[in-house]
Amino acid sequence: MEFIIDHECFNKTISDVTKAVSLKTPFPILAGIKIIAFDHCLVLVGSNSDMIIERVIPLTIDGVKVLEIYQPGSVVISAKFLSGLVKKLPNKIHINVNEKQFVTIQSGEIVTNLNGFYSEEYPSLPLFDETDYIEIPSVVLMEIIEQTVFAVAKSESRPVLTGVNMIFKENQLTCVATNSQRLALRKYAIESSINGSFTVPGTSLSELMKLINNESGVIQLFVIDNYMIFKSTTTLLYTRLIAGTYPNVFELLPNHSKTIIPLNRKQLLKGIDRACLFANEWKNNNVNLEIIDGSKIKISSNSSEIGKIEETQPIKAINGDRDLRISLDGSFLMDALKVIKDEEIKVSFGGTMRPIFIEPVDHSSSLHLISPVRSYY
């Protein structure tokens, strides 16, 4: 195996696939990157127990030659050393691997020798039917993930809640994430050949967002036994699915509200952010919302030891009951307000001990539910 590659392009690709490489594995080969040189491209693979990332480098990018293959072949090289080394090499990189998997990496006067691993010993990738997929525009898929993945449970106590539940049904994709105190939901119309409910690890989706970030075009989704596969022109991400039944969250969604208030998203977000300053001191993040004189919303938090902060924001309209007082986890509120794209939102309240419900004023393709906390003020 022998090739010469542009060092910037190589560096970027190594850094992308390294995101899937677990450096703490007891098997040195799994801490490596598999490199396969074909006649017309180079493929790099990194994997851990949850996901596999595969990236393809073509011979030319935007008309510029970045790769010359002299002899096809494959090898596995320690991800840590390869990435550390390639970052520091100044020029084009010449890689040569002999039949004993002894790797020589040369760049100008700099020569490095590494012991590689036989690529046959590297786990083989799951096979999938390349003709059976759903297409989603890359930008849309990224938005769907961004608007839900933050809400997954961080604790592993109910593993199924650490993933985003993707439901394909009746030409609609519904994505839901919840940690049982808050919930994020996003719907999107698709032409679907797949039907079913799949729970994808939040960590894999977060990695996918970083990999695909700013890529135009479409993403193809494939589902096989225990894997979902996301494929763009240069990238393949295989993610393990989480086993177990996802709770039926649709039962939780409120069907009536006592009070509905339209609010400006950014202004509310800034207010909650300030109120969280003291809220953090309580270890929880309690922030109080209260309607004042039927025309203003008071955002406050207090810590008896240190002090209190409060501000009022005008409300344009109130529908329903004008008497309202509720305490919420301010950080959950902020998370939801940050990912909504629309500037005008409506917030629906069912009462002091019922969850609040946030959605854009204009449509209901995205919504957020936040449970109140008992307050002591």
Place this chain on the structure above:
Amino acid sequence: MEFIIDHECFNKTISDVTKAVSLKTPFPILAGIKIIAFDHCLVLVGSNSDMIIERVIPLTIDGVKVLEIYQPGSVVISAKFLSGLVKKLPNKIHINVNEKQFVTIQSGEIVTNLNGFYSEEYPSLPLFDETDYIEIPSVVLMEIIEQTVFAVAKSESRPVLTGVNMIFKENQLTCVATNSQRLALRKYAIESSINGSFTVPGTSLSELMKLINNESGVIQLFVIDNYMIFKSTTTLLYTRLIAGTYPNVFELLPNHSKTIIPLNRKQLLKGIDRACLFANEWKNNNVNLEIIDGSKIKISSNSSEIGKIEETQPIKAINGDRDLRISLDGSFLMDALKVIKDEEIKVSFGGTMRPIFIEPVDHSSSLHLISPVRSYY
């Protein structure tokens, strides 16, 4: 006490003095910032057991009004909350403190109440004679600190080595830092009224660099009992001195060399950086230097498990013995090469088990000493 202040200017100053505030102290008042409103300025003070930072905000900065004092007075406010809060306030900030030290911070519709502390209970600052000082241009002092402070010992086992030794003698300032494996030394001609040797904590000097960074003008240095004081127009930093006798490092400086090689600083630095990639794997950072054919220097490191890296760089000239092979801690070499300002340096070798000696080709006001390590290759 009452004043209105520009929030950006207030924010910057709070963040500067907070660097001296220890947030882990058992005494809440010491985790606070002392604010003193005079008729013509506002003074903020933060302190910990090692240093005190005092910053002055005048009524106008560059002709722009930033401060209006309505009633002089003083108070101590929790640094954590004051800095967190002021960062998030949008407008001019109105602060009012009543006789019970109850603080009201208002900015537009946002009102915060905090319990302050009586400033009389805050430790008083050391007094010093404002007429007895040495002046050093700010830019020069920053360079002197940068070129020495990195070399202090990180371990507290010999406290005196965690500081930079500043020796004022015969109209010369000599600054030395060493962790006993490497040493950095910088000389500077001054007109000195002070004579003596003072050891200043490395941490205080690092903070001073950040505070004074980019400030033009001069810094005044004062020495009192256990403190050294650095004063610019807007900033005062008091630092505790480290007790104990600093070792006489001048005895260590080599008085003859077997081999002297002129080298380009940046090129050598990049080579050492690459070689350190494998060196890190050994837990120590051994990098080997060797003269090849009397015309090149070979930089290499190896780890039997993973592989090896080597490169050769041309040498313009060699003075002395052409047979040289030495192993050094690569990170110490890099630290020294990074702070030297000149591009052309000379490296002097006394033999395989003797320290190497790096200084600019043109002058000897700055020099670096690095002890070799025993190598096993």
